[in-house]
Amino acid sequence: xxxxxQSCGNHKNFLIPLWVRCTFKFNEDGTIxxxxxxxxxxxxxxxxxxGKTSFAITCKECGGEARIILNQYEHLDEHKSQALALExx
Amino acid sequence: MRLLCLCCGNRRYFxxxxxxxxxxxxxxxxxxxxxxxxxxxxxxxxxxxxxLQNQVDYILNQTSSQMLFDSATESYYSAIEVLCAKCGSxxxxxxxxxxxxxxxxxxxxxxxxxxxNIRKERKNHENNLPVLWQP
Numbered sequence: 001x002x003x004x005x006q007s008c009g010n011h012k013n014f015l016i017p018l019w020v021r022c023t024f025k026f027n028e029d030g031t032i033x034x035x036x037x038x039x040x041x042x043x044x045x046x047x048x049x050x051g052k053t054s055f056a057i058t059c060k061e062c063g064g065e066a067r068i069i070l071n072q073y074e075h076l077d078e079h080k081s082q083a084l085a086l087e088x089x
Numbered sequence: 090m091r092l093l094c095l096c097c098g099n100r101r102y103f104x105x106x107x108x109x110x111x112x113x114x115x116x117x118x119x120x121x122x123x124x125x126x127x128x129x130x131x132x133x134x135x136x137x138x139x140x141l142q143n144q145v146d147y148i149l150n151q152t153s154s155q156m157l158f159d160s161a162t163e164s165y166y167s168a169i170e171v172l173c174a175k176c177g178s179x180x181x182x183x184x185x186x187x188x189x190x191x192x193x194x195x196x197x198x199x200x201x202x203x204x205x206n207i208r209k210e211r212k213n214h215e216n217n218l219p220v221l222w223q224p
Contacts, residue, residue: 003115014113015125022141023174025102026091032145035174037137040106043113043122060112060125 001047001071003057007064014066015058016046091149094173095162095180102174103181105148107140109133144169149183156183 004011023036047057047068057066093100110133112125124133148167156165159180166182173181191199 001120003113012115014115016111016113016122017108018111019106020109020137021104021106022137023102023104024141024145025174026100030091032142034138034141035102043120047120057113 002069003066004069005059005062005064005066008059008062010059010061013060015060016043018043018046091183092167092171093182093184094176094178095159095164095166095182096178097173097176099173099175104172104174105141105144106170107137107144109137109140144171148181151183 002011003014005014019040021038021040022034023038024032024034027033048070057068058064059066091100092103094103110125111122112133114121114123124131125136126132148169148171151167151169153165155168157168158164159166159182162182164182164184166180170179171181172179
């Protein structure tokens with residue numbers, strides 16, 4: 001799997017929005033303290049569902065939209081299968 | 090008291106759903122998820138705190154038209170996803186939003202005496218202004 005920024009070509013650092021459930025308490029002085037944070041979304045599901053949902057993984061460097069290539073060797077397999085088909089003929 | 094659970098009476102511990110931003114590092118070893126750090130600050134941590142504060146402020150500043158009315162307790166509770174951390178109930182009221190069922194005229198009439206007292210205090214204050222220094 002490979003993630004590439006469509007604008008600058010960065011393939012290392014990206015930003016991803018994730019929903020969390022935050023447990024907090026009100027202090028006596030009116031401030032808020034965070035007690036616990038629970039992740040509500042699965043990262044794996046979110047990456048696989050990229051394109052189906054409205055969320056977007058963005059490049060950390062330029063803010064551009066990133067593209068996820070789940071199988072970067074897919075095109076090689078295609079060439080191989082085509083070559084095998086030609087040999088068969 | 091800022092929020093109140095109508096089911097268990099909890100006034101202190103609540104859950105709220107907020108969006109946070111994480112950093113995804115694509116490496117030869119795979120994907121690593123961690124806090125988004127820029128040069129001098131932790132964006133994930135700051136963002137989480139800001140979003141929580143904003144969400145709580147938004148809940149507290151809702152008008153009655155944005156909230157749902159609970160006839161049993163005669164109070165309004167938030168329609169936004171805020172949960173009681175103790176019992177999991179979604180019926181979280183804002184105690185300051187428990188409006189009295191009085192017309193404006195009745196309310197003014199009821200508070201007339203208190204208002205007049207304030208006026209008297211102001212007049213007294215006006216009459217007792219400090220004497221300015223004179224040569």
